[in-house]
Amino acid sequence: MQPVSFNLQQNYFQLFNIAQVYQIDTAQLERQYRALQSLIHPDKHTHLPDAEQRVAMQHSTLVNEAYQTLLQPMLRARYLLSLHGVDTQEETNTIMPLDFLTAQMEWREGVAEARRTRDAALLDELEMRLHRETRELESQLAVKIDTEKDYAAAAGLARKLRFMERLAEEIHAAYDAMDA
């Protein structure tokens, strides 16, 4: 079999042909994602033999995975740092600044309180605040990674971002519970 220039081992930034930075051009990522899926999605290969349909499914799966990894801020940070040889250690490194942990406790109590009292206004307010602080963390990450290239500091921020993500999941679950 002759070698071809494309292989699935290349990194996700190369796959979508976008610059390998944290502050990505989301519109460009979306365009490239759609263009790639337009070529490889299983729907484009239903008239081909089974073997090619299976390959199409695998390729399409990989492109979906790559897209989500670059699209979601936390996943992108973790992935980009791993390319720089830095493990973000969200599951293992639990040493966080005390003030951050205290704030987390307060967040959680707030969400639990809103859920218990079915206070949608409070939940809305918490969500908006969380959204703001998450954005703030993301811009700090962009500075640490893209400008200062301080990957160890960035890993710390990524771990914080993971905490914020879990909070967002809790708020989401609280909304669901209040609906039911």
Add this chain to the structure above:
Amino acid sequence: MALLQISEPGLSTAPHQHRLAVGIDLGTTNSLVATVRNGISVVLNDENGRAMLPSVVRYAADGSVVVGETAQAMQSEDAANTIVSVKRFMGRGLNDIGDISRLPYRFVDTPPAASPFATSGGSGQSASTSSGQGGMVQLRTVAGVKSPVEVSAEILKVLRNRAEAALGGELVGAVITVPAYFDDAQRQATKDAARLAGLNVLRLLNEPTAAAIAYGLDNAAEGVYAVYDLGGGTFDISILRLSRGVFEVLSANGDSALGGDDFDQRIHCWLLEKNHLSALNPRDTRLLLTHARTAKEQLTDHGETRITAVLSNGELIDNALTRTEFQSISQNLVQHTLQPLRRALRDAKLSVTDIKGVVMVGGATRMPQVQNAVGEFFGQTPLTNLDPDKVVALGAAIQANLLAGNRSGNDWLLLDVIPLSLGIETMGGLVEKIIPRNSTIPTARAQEFTTFKDGQTAMSIHVLQGERELVSDCRSLAKFELRGIPAMVAGAARIRVTFQVDADGLVNVSAREMGSGIEAAIVVKPSYGLSDSEITRMLQDSAQHARDDMKARALREQQTEASQLLEAVKHALEQDGDLLDQTERAQIEALMTALHDTLQHTDHLVLKRAIGALNDATVSFAQARMDKNMAHALAGKNISELEAK
């Protein structure tokens, strides 16, 4: 409908022929079949000019089966043998159905499908499945016990025959629609029914997505749309982004057991209360439900309607029902649809102001109280310019035409999602989510597990679908055991469990022990699905009554597949033959010749083997071709061409 051009020469692998493909809306109350003819999507009518086939199947003692209007006319008289709204039972156990006393059927609880798995690879490892719960519910009729899959297949057969008669040839395949909120068991059951009806399923397509295709292509719509689909027995909400030929589903939610039927039930209960009636016999139950439906439909255009019926004991029912009263007794049903709306919006990270338009689908959306509630929720008047009964079938036909290889001038792509999260059971009866809901499909996720005891050689894996934290609140898809793990110290074995969700939204789970270098994979099919042997038995059963010979059909199918494969490989060799070295090419060509020689063979199994051999030999060629395509795409050339469209 959008004007789509029929295949241009050179675009399809078989440019000279228009491949016959249909879209089928297999509904709770009514089913339809549509196709693209002369570039326009049209619903195919029966010989009496009727588009909708009532989804009603009646079994007679002599084994004969009647479907549609004729069966519907007998639903009160022969309620136990006349199956209505069978879609509600697809992929469902007895426990899921709720109050069975209100239904005139004799239900049979059945054990889960036996051995719904296949083992591949081999090194002494094996797997087995077991499940603590029952399998799909079945119905006892005068013609024997019938699975909902068999009942649905009867409906599909009628539509297939209608289409083949209208189009004058055998179908290459069909796109069958399912509610977006259908879980894996319900999807698998639908696919099995199609297989039983002799249909090649090109794709299972979510109903709201099908509607969005029909609507979007027709109106050249761009932006974020909500599709509110209230059918006879299911409710779906999908949020989609339409942009430059891509239909991207952002989120889906719903209730697979809420629909127009429930509004009939409310009127039925109201009638019982008004007339101080308690439990009725099956005939009277069905009679009042039929009148309830008529009353519901009347109230769409009238402020008041009269319900008059004579029960089997001679008692006269005569009540006036006003629209206001109907709205008040059904208010909480309408409210119930708003919860999934809110969830879908949150999952899509959008608010109502982001929604450019709301497309209404399903006959039940004709009810004024539904339109008002949806209009109020979104702050805009819902779009009702497409026939809500037909739009799903029309969209499915357009997609079927594309998937069959009849390329049209304007090409588009669908990116759909899996509606419910997938997970596995962990310690304490909790579910750990592996694939979250609303992930774009196809998707896959792998998770590694290890043994917790020294010398442990087996591990049990329980696959679940749903949003709740407790195993008991989620749907059990499969339970299997991975045996023959080499004895090691605790934590040394590495068992990788992979979930793959395909473009139909169907799940495959495989487990692989990797730590020792010994690998074995098992593929698990949902325990609610039917095993291959059950399908075979059903095919044989139906063959006894069918006019055409199953063997001949199997042979024809294999011949068609062989010809298509030969043509496709020939095409591939012409285009990309340079990717192969001489030996590889010679091997493929030898197998092509071998397959060509078996075309006249009368045993379909011989053909099947030859097809398999050629397929296997072209695996790496296929990979190389796809890679080459990707390489081209990445070179920027194709991407800019695509964007220009």
